[in-house]
Amino acid sequence: xxxxxxxxxxxxxxxxxxxxxxxxxxxxxxxxxxxxxxxxxxxxxxxxxxxxxxxxxxxxxxxxxxxxxxxxxxxxxxxxxxxxxxxxxxxxxxxxxxxxxxxxxxxxxxxxxxxxxxxxxxxxxxxxxxxxxxxxxxxxxxxxxxxxxxxxxxxxxxxxxxxxxxxxxxxxxxxxxxxxxxxxxxxxxxxxxxxxxxxxxxxxxxxxxxxxxxxxxxxxxxxxxxxxxxxxxxxxxxxxxxxxxxxxxxxxxxxxxxxxxxxxxxxxxxxxxxxxxxxxxxxxxxxxxxxxxxxxxxxxxxxxxxxxxxxxxxxxxxxxxxxxxxxxxxxxxxxxxxxxxxxxxxxxxxxxxxxxxxxxxxxxxxxxxxxxxxxxxxxxxxxxxxxxxxxxxxxxxxxxxxxxxxxxxxxxxxxxxxxxxxxxxxxxxxxxxxxxxxxxxxxxxxxxxxxxxxxxxxxxxxxxxxxxxxxxxxxxxxxxxxxxxxxxxxxxxxxxxxxxxxxxxxxxxxxxxxxxxxxxxx
Amino acid sequence: xxxxxxxxxxxxxxxxxxxxxxxxxxxxxxxxxxxxxxxxxxxxxxxxxxxxxxxxxxxxxxxxxxxxxxxxxxxxxxxxxxxxxxxxxxxxxxxxxxxxxxxxxxxxxxxxxxxxxxxxxxxxxxxxxxxxxxxxxxxxxxxxxxxxxxxxxxxxxxxxxxxxxxxxxxxxxxxxxxxxxxxxxxxxxxxxxxxxxxxxxxxxxxxxxxxxxxxxxxxxxxxxxxxxxxxxxxxxxxxxxxxxxxxxxxxxxxxxxxxxxxxxxxxxxxxxxxxxxxxxxxxxxxxxxxxxxxxxxxxxxxxxxxxxxxxxxxx
Numbered sequence: 001x002x003x004x005x006x007x008x009x010x011x012x013x014x015x016x017x018x019x020x021x022x023x024x025x026x027x028x029x030x031x032x033x034x035x036x037x038x039x040x041x042x043x044x045x046x047x048x049x050x051x052x053x054x055x056x057x058x059x060x061x062x063x064x065x066x067x068x069x070x071x072x073x074x075x076x077x078x079x080x081x082x083x084x085x086x087x088x089x090x091x092x093x094x095x096x097x098x099x100x101x102x103x104x105x106x107x108x109x110x111x112x113x114x115x116x117x118x119x120x121x122x123x124x125x126x127x128x129x130x131x132x133x134x135x136x137x138x139x140x141x142x143x144x145x146x147x148x149x150x151x152x153x154x155x156x157x158x159x160x161x162x163x164x165x166x167x168x169x170x171x172x173x174x175x176x177x178x179x180x181x182x183x184x185x186x187x188x189x190x191x192x193x194x195x196x197x198x199x200x201x202x203x204x205x206x207x208x209x210x211x212x213x214x215x216x217x218x219x220x221x222x223x224x225x226x227x228x229x230x231x232x233x234x235x236x237x238x239x240x241x242x243x244x245x246x247x248x249x250x251x252x253x254x255x256x257x258x259x260x261x262x263x264x265x266x267x268x269x270x271x272x273x274x275x276x277x278x279x280x281x282x283x284x285x286x287x288x289x290x291x292x293x294x295x296x297x298x299x300x301x302x303x304x305x306x307x308x309x310x311x312x313x314x315x316x317x318x319x320x321x322x323x324x325x326x327x328x329x330x331x332x333x334x335x336x337x338x339x340x341x342x343x344x345x346x347x348x349x350x351x352x353x354x355x356x357x358x359x360x361x362x363x364x365x366x367x368x369x370x371x372x373x374x375x376x377x378x379x380x381x382x383x384x385x386x387x388x389x390x391x392x393x394x395x396x397x398x399x400x401x402x403x404x405x406x407x408x409x410x411x412x413x414x415x416x417x418x419x420x421x422x423x424x425x426x427x428x429x430x431x432x433x434x435x436x437x438x439x440x441x442x443x444x445x446x447x448x449x450x451x452x453x454x455x456x457x458x459x460x461x462x463x464x465x466x467x468x469x470x471x472x473x474x475x476x477x478x479x480x481x482x483x484x485x486x487x488x489x490x491x492x493x494x495x496x497x498x499x500x501x502x503x504x505x506x507x508x509x510x511x512x513x514x515x516x517x518x519x520x521x522x
Numbered sequence: 523x524x525x526x527x528x529x530x531x532x533x534x535x536x537x538x539x540x541x542x543x544x545x546x547x548x549x550x551x552x553x554x555x556x557x558x559x560x561x562x563x564x565x566x567x568x569x570x571x572x573x574x575x576x577x578x579x580x581x582x583x584x585x586x587x588x589x590x591x592x593x594x595x596x597x598x599x600x601x602x603x604x605x606x607x608x609x610x611x612x613x614x615x616x617x618x619x620x621x622x623x624x625x626x627x628x629x630x631x632x633x634x635x636x637x638x639x640x641x642x643x644x645x646x647x648x649x650x651x652x653x654x655x656x657x658x659x660x661x662x663x664x665x666x667x668x669x670x671x672x673x674x675x676x677x678x679x680x681x682x683x684x685x686x687x688x689x690x691x692x693x694x695x696x697x698x699x700x701x702x703x704x705x706x707x708x709x710x711x712x713x714x715x716x717x718x719x720x721x722x723x724x725x726x727x728x729x730x731x732x733x734x735x736x737x738x739x740x741x742x743x744x745x746x747x748x749x750x751x752x753x754x755x756x757x758x759x760x761x762x763x764x765x766x767x768x769x770x771x772x773x774x775x776x777x778x779x780x781x782x783x784x785x786x787x788x789x790x791x792x793x794x795x796x797x798x799x800x801x802x803x804x805x806x807x808x809x810x811x812x813x814x815x816x817x818x819x820x821x822x823x824x825x826x827x828x829x830x831x832x833x834x835x836x837x
Contacts, residue, residue, distance in 0.1 A: 398799075
């Protein structure tokens with residue numbers, strides 16, 4: 001008996017030492033960057049993807065007609081070298097870059113551009129069945145696309161639509177190889193071919209996606225030999241992999257770990273505010289929030305600084321209004337966040353006769369861009385209790401939550417948490433603040449805000465093709481919305497990343513895309 | 523015996539059928555749908571309606587189920603919404619990984635559990651028994667994902683003996699030693715609770731058997747103590763432990779959900795969690811059918827084994 005037990009122990013000890021003999025993990029070759037992703041990509045077909053996690057890979061393999069200028073959300077030429085917009089804002093004519101080829105050797109030209117958008121938009125297109133294309137509505141204003149010559153392509157819109165260019169810079173507008181789509185059909189998403197700085201090598205399901213340097217890249221070949229994207233869904237495991245050298249770069253670092261890693265010379269921490277807004281939708285149709293004073297009181301009563309510093313541990317900034325500052329060109333810098341003022345909030349609530357009223361508050365357990373929704377909801381509940389509002393929290397899982405909030409709060413709740421991340425200052429207010437965006441009309445205005453002046457400003461901004469003109473209109477809109485307070489403006493999330501100190505030349509972008517062309521590794 | 527096995531196999535069919543109906547109903551009852559999950563912030567009613575039509579979700583529940591069932595019986599499990607690939611490809615790949623992990627854990631917990639139980643029983647109230655009982659109690663009580671993270675910090679991050687996560691090394695891996703190195707931590711973590719359960723059960727069964735008259739008779743005959751314990755007592759105790767091992771197989775498969783997430787093991791448990799969150803009904807259905815079928819088969823195997831060892835158990 002004893003000897004059997006001893007034998008087992010010795011065998012176990014031997015096995016462990018055999019496995020651990022020498023090195024644990026084979027060393028990563030130099031010039032190969034290992035990136036920790038938050039999930040397995042759904043597809044590598046840009047027309048089919050909707051998640052930022054997938055975009056982080058896509059932007060390194062594909063180019064669009066235009067792209068965001070480094071460090072901004074303004075568009076600049078990419079595969080299109082220049083463009084003209086007709087005076088009525090309905091016709092966009094692009095001159096294309098000469099001599100660019102897809103990774104499969106086929107040429108990039110006007111036909112390829114037309115093919116890409118027809119595939120998404122035209123239900124009769126032979127490869128339309130390679131979808132579904134959930135974000136094709138980004139280009140739903142496109143009426144037709146004409147090939148003028150090999151390197152000139154003309155988009156005709158049904159109506160003027162100013163966000164068109166920034167939508168082209170979004171990953172949904174990235175250009176794929178028509179030959180490859182025809183070859184692989186529905187499986188194109190697992191055999192992606194683009195024109196970008198890196199070309200696809202392999203996709204080992206649930207383990208890695210490997211891309212390698214495109215030596216012929218038109219904008220200069222990247223410095224790295226290859227990039228390996230590893231899906232590691234658990235944030236703690238991702239941090240452990242980074243500390244053990246299993247990955248060189250990770251995004252969406254949990255705040256606790258960020259604080260630890262920031263003090264370690266072996267790692268480098270990056271932060272960048274993005275086009276993100278975390279806010280509370282207030283139900284203006286019924287209950288206490290019908291009264292503007294109570295809505296403003298909520299904005300005064302919530303200690304946003306404490307939320308951002310303590311609950312979110314510095315991973316976000318206090319929001320001032322409906323437009324995130326990352327849209328530098330359209331953001332109104334003169335707008336100040338509602339200060340934390342308990343007395344003023346109490347006064348406003350008293351004036352409105354709402355003291356002691358009970359409100360129902362929808363809180364979600366998680367979800368895209370929602371940060372730390374449960375602790376945030378609890379902190380907000382405590383802040384509002386101090387000014388005389390009894391908050392009853394109802395918590396739901398993300399998809400359930402969306403199913404409750406998106407159809408409108410009427411008859412169910414007085415306020416709800418929400419977060420949006422967008423690529424154009426038009427998107428969020430247009431979809432969530434207009435009268436025509438009430439849930440029954442197919443929008444996201446779940447709190448039923450309605451101000452004819454805001455409606456007018458947003459319609460005008462959408463049809464103007466002059467950026468300065470648009471900026472002026474958006475700034476005016478922000479002032480009005482700030483004062484009307486249909487939402488409680490809480491936070492703008494800062495994206496974070498941590499790399500080992502061997503990684504050089506990395507920069508986060510306000511778009512939250514992960515551009516690796518200029519990154520190197522010692 | 524053959525008739526018994528055949529009958530059990532035939533009984534499996536209504537069980538699995540009922541299961542698919544239940545899973546389908548539950549997935550339809552919980553709010554939110556794949557279209558909503560895919561579109562996220564952009565889920566306007568208009569966009570949702572279009573995507574639902576593209577995905578075939580606008581059909582009635584019964585016709586959706588009927589389509590799924592008829593296709594499944596032809597070996598076509600459909601295409602996953604969230605992964606954009608055939609469900610069967612994904613499930614087979616994932617199930618292989620889970621079998622390796624759960625199989626290793628089951629072997630580990632069986633060997634260690636039986637061994638610990640026997641030692642404890644034979645040395646009842648001795649130091650070995652007390653130490654082992656204490657360790658077993660801790661093993662049962664500690665949350666396994668926490669234990670996994672702690673092991674990861676110690677053996678992978680600080681000592682760097684073992685890889686943190688995954689099934690194979692990203693570079694230069696793919697062979698058996700590489701797989702085994704990746705298996706050590708997840709399989710031990712997964713086996714801990716089941717080991718404790720089996721150990722406690724083996725101990726109590728052994729103690730009971732050791733008090734039986736025929737053991738005293740065997741000892742009185744002057745039989746070697748080792749023979750008494752292994753040939754007479756252990757075999758008798760094993761009969762009662764085997765069905766529990768069958769049940770533990772279910773717990774190990776269930777526990778794989780956490781462990782696969784912590785260690786990024788590309789198994790079916792982690793797949794199911796993601797599939798449920800994204801409301802990927804076809805993936806959930808396919809995964810559950812496979813897991814349930816393997817659980818039922820394993821229990822059948824345990825029952826047959828018990829029958830073979832113990833002639834008293836009638837088929």
